[in-house]
Amino acid sequence: MAPHVHRTPVFTSAFVDGRTGARVVFKAENLQKVGAFKFRGACNAVFSLGDDEARRGVLTHSSGNHAQAVALAARVRGVPAWVVMPEGAPAVKVAAVEGYGARIVRCAPTLAAREATAAEVQRETGAAFVHPYDDARVVAGQATAAMELLEQAGPLDVLLAPVGGGGLLGGTALAAAYFAPGTRVVGAEPAAADDAARSFHGGVLVPADNPRTVADGLRTSLGALNFAVLRRYVADVVTVGEDEIVAAMRHVWERMKLVIEPSSAVPVAALLSGRLDVEGRRVGVILSGGNVDLDHLPWFR
């Protein structure tokens, strides 16, 4: 996948360093292709397929960044892609996936319908299914963001990533364990969607229960594979409030001039909250993506 993904730049912020007393380096995955780290995992999964398997194409069900990521990765490899999307998915997202050349298969807006439709497409086409997060190839792809950050920033004491399904946090923790053992990897999650924090601290995987958070990328339930990775390789999972997320997002837009989506602001909010012990430390933060509807910004709600 290395020739196909952007080696995204890193940024620092005198404002954030001043507020936290830490030296913070931000990995700008909002500048990744399709506007999010999701392209790394999709690309690794698609390029992990054998030639015969790849020729039959790839398949996913998603209405978010992962759908665009799989569509683009398939186009780069030159194989067909099918994306199952629910009726009622935003027209702009459908158009973006179609723009990358994927075939859209519509279904009723329920998880059962999505899974049944995907299974049907798979039977008909033999396409390989690429799960958005609970897939080792996807997790390995997401891990490359932290790997690059460690190369670009040097040793880090603390490394923060948001957690939804856990693909990014799991990959981040594995990259740190492999390339920089001793780095404390911490997940950040909205308190309003705290299934990963409850699972991590309780020791039992609990699913998200229709959470309502501005961080739309983090509403999914933690995956079983990633739960196992988190238990072994992640030091802590902390939660932040909705107002903290929106304020952190604004800070990054205003001070760092980077467009990030609310999910990306969750680890920034954790950092700015003062609840992490980062004084004098070197801290890495993965800004996961920048796909925002500019007509519906959260500070106008």
Add this chain to the structure above:
Amino acid sequence: MAPHVHRTPVFTSAFVDGRTGARVVFKAENLQKVGAFKFRGACNAVFSLGDDEARRGVLTHSSGNHAQAVALAARVRGVPAWVVMPEGAPAVKVAAVEGYGARIVRCAPTLAAREATAAEVQRETGAAFVHPYDDARVVAGQATAAMELLEQAGPLDVLLAPVGGGGLLGGTALAAAYFAPGTRVVGAEPAAADDAARSFHGGVLVPADNPRTVADGLRTSLGALNFAVLRRYVADVVTVGEDEIVAAMRHVWERMKLVIEPSSAVPVAALLSGRLDVEGRRVGVILSGGNVDLDHLPWFR
């Protein structure tokens, strides 16, 4: 000034290249200190002063990015700064200038009052006046953005910058003439504030007449010094409409994930308008700044 300014990164955009047929490199001065190229000129002016002169401090009148730029440059050099600001200037801007340690001197909100108050402060303090754009030291400072862009991007066929008072465009043209002769330097201006275009094409300096444009950084009149530079070193000055500016700003936010202010979008709008002959060319664009009021975005007007 070199140790004190950010060598800002450059960015490309597959979207812009696809739309224009050109290979475009953007210089991200929105990531400069104080969020705009203005810090370069202010820094060069402040660091050009002899030690005795500098000790008496520096002075300007401005309510925009230049005020913050002078305040920070003075703080970096360790000398006092006075900034004359009109009553009614936005509290957030006053606070930002004070935050950099400058002393604010309030005056009535007229140009005459600003100039009289500045003259009074200068008599009392002996501080050196730093004009926002019509000053050779300031223009030389702004020139370093284009100089760096040429180092980072290699040879360019066309180089675009916005034009208000002309400090950035003049500096850009001088840098190209010196470091990359043969580069066609083009200024971009709002049609609603087209004094530079009229002056350039008419051969006579005409002042702006209270222009109304979303590009608030470009409402000033072209300076006499810069007019002379433009006539000799600039190939063309083109104008764009208000809707084009807002659409270009949105494109940069959405596709490039960079927060830019409307003034920065003016050359992008010129590029996307199709009115420039850039097919197959290498084009540089200076994104001048990123200081935006996130509560008042132009697409909500």
